[in-house]
Every structure is written in structure tokens, then in C-alpha cells.
Amino acid sequence: MPIFSVIIPVFNNAKYVSKAIESVLCQTLHDFEILVIDDGSTDNSFEIISQIAFKSKEVKLFKQNHKERAAARNLGISNSSGEYIAFLDSDDSWFPQKLEYDLDVFKKCPEASVVYSDAQVVTEVGRNAGIRHSGCYKRLKDKILCNNFLITSSVSIKKSCFNEVGFFNEDVNLSGSEDWEMWVRLSQRFNFVHNNKVLVKYRQHESTSIIADSIERSMLTAAKLMFSEFNEKASERIIKASYANTYCTIALNYSIAGNRTKALDYLKKSFIFAKGSIFDYKFIYSLANLLMRKRSLLLSPGDGIVMPIPNFDGSGGLQNQAKLLIQELERNGLRVFVLTRNYFNLSSQEKKNNLFIRRYSYLKSHKILSSLYYLVASLFWLIFNNDKYKIVQCFQLTSSLNIGVLNKLFTGKPVVARLSSTGEKGDVCEMANLTLGNIRKHLLKHVDRFVVLNDEMKNDLSSVSVLSAKKTNFIPNGVFLQERSAFDNETREYYKKSLGLPYRYIVTYVGRLTKGKGLMDLILSWEKIISIHPGAHLILLGNGGLYNNIENELKDLTKSLGLEDSVYFYGEVSNVSDYLLASDVFVLPSLSEGMSNALLEAMSCGNIIVSTKIPAHDSLLNPNNSLLIPPGDKEELFNSLNRVLNNPSEYYGLGKEAKKKVGFYSMKHIADRYIKMYQELA
Secondary structure, three states: OOOEEEEEEEOOOOOOHHHHHHHHHOOOOOOEEEEEEEEOOOOOHHHHHHHHHHHOOOEEEEEEOOOOHHHHHHHHHHOOOOOEEEEOOOOOEEOOOHHHHHHHHHHHOOOEEEEEEEEEEEOOOOOEEEEEOOOOOOOHHHHHHHOOOOOHHHOEEEOOHHHHHOOOOOOHHHOOOHHHHHHHHHHOOOEEEEEEEEEEEEEOOOOOHHHHHHHHHHHHHHHHHHHHHHOOOOOHHHHHHHHHHHHHHHHHHHHHHOOHHHHHHHHHHHHHHOHHHHHOHHHHHHHHHHHHOOOOOOOOOOOEEEEEOOOOOOOOHHHHHHHHHHHHHHHOOOOEEEEEEEOOOOOOEEEEOOEEEEEEEOOHHHHHHHHHHHHHHHHHHHHHOHHHEEEEEEEOOOHHHHHHHHHHHHHOOOEEEEOOEOHHHOHHHHHHHOOOHHHHHHHHHHOOEEEEOOHHHHHHHHOOOOOOHHHEEEOOOOEOOOOOOOOOHHHHHHHHHHHOOOOOEEEEEEOOOEOOOOHHHHHHHHHHHHHHOOOEEEEEEOOOOOOOEOHHHHHHHHHHOOOOOOEEEEEOOOOHHHHHHOOOEEEEOOOOOEOOHHHHHHHHOOOEEEEEOOHHHOOOOOOOOOEEEOOOOHHHHHHHHHHHHHOHHHHHHHHHHHHHHHHHHEHHHHHHHHHHHHHHHO
């Protein structure tokens, strides 16, 4: 007698049935029989199965007139001889260890009568579309009444159970939900155990009008049957939740099939039964289909990366690094989707080669409402376009992380969270200070991989979340390497002339004009510098941005000190490297950083660097390639700038060493590390 009897019902499925049977024949546990029941197929399914059965003694073929899956499964159960029954639909398949792992659970848990597992969802053409987690529940018999979360192809059952609960209900009006009705009957008498492994490839078909009609009929029949039998045992809350979920599922299929009238009708019914259903995955997915089906640009299926970046179009290190990474990912053939807020009144949708940008409206007068809209709309987009991407990569631990984690709870798609800064202004501290900060901390446990730029970031994370080495990737910022160098006199003079900067000495700062950058100290130090070096000019590239903006204060201080003729605010420029190549010194007096993109650019350009010595710079800067000063020390900032301007040629060696060091941070190399991480998670 075999340990397992594997039952595979087939109706007109010549395209997939051989793969299903082959996945059983390739199991690591070999003690099984396969009962294939052809349910009156009119294509060549029977011929294909016959050929396999002729070659494989494990395969037994049965044929019946078309009576639907319940009757086919019942025929299989009646003719089975195994101790356990395992079901496999003919368009699904198993991973090789499926039966071995299920048997292991039965042995370790003698009380288990039903074992079920998780599944890899695939599209009709075989593309991966996320993981479907079945979950483990204390009150499973209540949960299964509310929602059929089991995948039939993942279920193994002790055959003896059918002696007590009977076989599948063969009512043709129930076809499509006969498995749900069976699980409910079993759950009232027997213990279910979740095998927490992905053991099944579950094929998800696009809903059509015919499928939607069938689901409507079968689910309403199932709900009526179940509650006629268990009405006294189930609470009013469970009954309402079950009907709300039933209506949600029906609405989902009608929305995908394009029947807006029926979809809205069932969404309304769902809401009436349980207002909490608006947080249900199916409710959101249905509504997303109805609201967005005609508004989204046409996107083809693929292995894309989604990046929720609230202010993608603005300036700053995070935005620059994201754009550099996207550019390199595109070169490697990856498609990138950016979900952002429309701070600058740009087009709501934009498609450039392998980059798609979706911008959501932002109203300054309604910041909270705009934030909520960005969260919900992004979530709708992610669920609706579930087959277009593999990974969600969040920048920072704020709204983008909320989007990524909530999407994972609905779709199972992996989440990468990339930190940008440390210290008091860093990601972790900022997250803790935000509304619902404690709840946000709990979201961290759902992140599949954290990208940190340095050890300090990892320490920040460790203070609020338990991290394993496997969950953390050290991937620094990257830079495109420059061929020319600022330590070369001819190069410097060429760029000074081309930019119209006929100054003897140029000191340049690049970055946002915000608190924490030490710029007030820089302006105050410059008052002394200009008294000694009247031909020197300080150029600040960048603007104040949306947060902690001190641009006006800096301009007022410059004016009050009478420095307008030697301090220039050039704002944001597209050719930063040209200005760096024209500069004698690059200055970065920040009190804290993540990993400064401007610093990487300056190193790539071979600038003499004067910078604060902070933990974020430890991997980049040392006394051999820069002049390092304590954060907030105006006197030492003045002394370092003064020493360089007294004799710049004495310090060109620092620029040469900095250029050598930055070679390890080429954008191509950094992108390769991201791609490797994506491949590990997908």
C-alpha cells in the first residue's frame, strides 16, 4: 500500500497536465500512486495522459463523462489505496520535496489530519507573480468559514477523514467552491497544520466573464450550504465576515473581467455586511481595477523593480543616487517603476524606455490627506500591476516603507529598505519621531533585506529591530567615474573659462541648503578667509529643498557680513562635475550624513577635500586623501581652508589619493551588487 495517493482531475487541460504529472514523478519521496481522472475532456488531454500512464506504472488513468471536479476527485478517492490523499490540479505543479515535507509534518504532529502549505503564484505564461502565504491560525475553523485561504494543490489529508465527513459535494452549482465547502466540513472535526514552506506552483488565470459568472454562482451556493449547516455554531460576526469576503471575491473577479456594474454592486454588498472589508486585499484590488484600469499607461509583464520615492523629482543626495542607480539598472535591461508625489506639477505619468514614473497629486494645504492619498494610491497601483514587478525597493523608513510592507502583506512581494542617513537626523530617529512611530517600528520585521551604507546605520537599525546577517546588505552609494581631474591645472583652468568663473581660487559646496550641513559655520569662517584671500570665491550648489530649509537664512547672513561679492548661491545645476573640475577645494562641513553623493563626485573629480570627520565618512576619507576637521569646529574649518588656499599645489596629492579610493565605488559595480540581491530575493 502506498503512503500517498495523488489525485489529479483533468478537463481540457492538454497544455499543462503533463507538467503536473511530471512534478509528482520527480518527488524525492517515491512511495505514491497517481490517479488521473479525465473528466470528459474534448481536447487531447486523454491521449497525453495515456502516453504517460503507459510509461509510468505509478500513473492510473480513469475516464468519466463531464461531471466537474468534485465528482472526479470522488472517483479518485474511491479508487485510492494510500494512507494519505494529496490533491493536485492539472494546471498546477509541485516542488520536488512536497510529499516528503508533508509526510514529515504528519510524523512530527500526530494530531494533524490535514496539512497545507504556501505556494508560488505563476501567471498563465509561467511568470512568477509573488508568494501566496496560507498562514497559520488558532481559530482555523472560524477563519476558513470567512475565507478559503487554502490552495487545493497544497493539501494532503488522512484518507480516514473522509469516512466521517463524506466526499466532495457534487452539486454542479457548487463547482469551483466545492473545495471550500469540504475544508469547512473537515475543519469542524479535525486538526489542520500549516507546513510553512513554498511547495506548490499555483497557476492564476485571468478572470473572464464566464469565470466570474461561475465564481458568483459557486461561492453563493457554498455560503448558503455552509451556513445552513453551521449557522448555530458560527457567531454573527463570522457570518458577516464570510459574506463580506464572498462578495469581495465575486467583485474582484467581475472587476478584472471588466463588468463594472456587477463589481460595484458586490463591493457595496460587501461593505454593508462588514465595513472592515474595505481593508481586505480583494476589496482594494477590485476597487483599484475599477478606478485605474483605463487610466494607467500600458505596461508589459516583466521582472521590474518598484521604487516608492515620495520626492523623486526634487534635488538631494537620495534623489541623485536613485537616479544614478536607475540609469545603471536600465543599462542592464531591468525595468524600473517609480511611485512619487507630484510636488512640481509635472505629468502624472511618464514612460521613458525602461523607466515608468507615476506621480500622485500633492496639495500643500492638505498635507495629511495628500500623504494618505499617496499611500493608498501607490498600494492600488502595486496590487493592480502585481505581474509587472518582482521587488519593491523603499528609500528611507518613512512613507515608502509603509507602502512596501503593506503591499507585501497583500501580494507577498519582497521588500528592500535602503537607509540614507544616520544620527539625530537619520532614518531610524526620524521614523521614531513620526506619527505612529512605534507602529512603524513593527513594520521593520516584514522587510526582507536592509541596505545600509555603513556600520553606524546597522547599529541604528539594531536599536529598534532584531537583525540577522542575512537581512543586511552593505551597498554604498555609487558614482560615475570622471576621466579628468581637478588637481590638473589645465583641466581646472579650462572649466573655469567654460563656466565663466575667472576667479583665482574656487571653494565649492554641493548639497541641500539645510540644517545639519554646517553651512552657517562655513559662512562665518568665510568672513575670515576673504580677509586673507580676497581673490577666493565660495560657490554653493543646491537649494533648500522641502525640509529644514535654511537657504534664506544663509543668504541673509551672507548679506549682513558683506560677503555678496565672494559667496554665490547658484542653486541646483545639472552639470555639477563641471563646477567641481573648476574648483580648487571641495568643502563639506556636515554634522551628519548617510553617504554623501557630492563627496563621491568630488573624489571622482580629484578635488582637494576639506570635510568633517563623521562616522559616515570613515570608509571614504582618511588623512591621506583629505583634510578632516571635527564637526561644528569653525576655527578648524577656517584653518584647513586657509592652509590649502595658501599653497594649493602642496595638497594636490590628496586629490589624487581620493580619486584612487573612489574607484571602488563605481556605479556599475554598485548596480551589480543590487542586481545580485534582487536575484536572491526574487
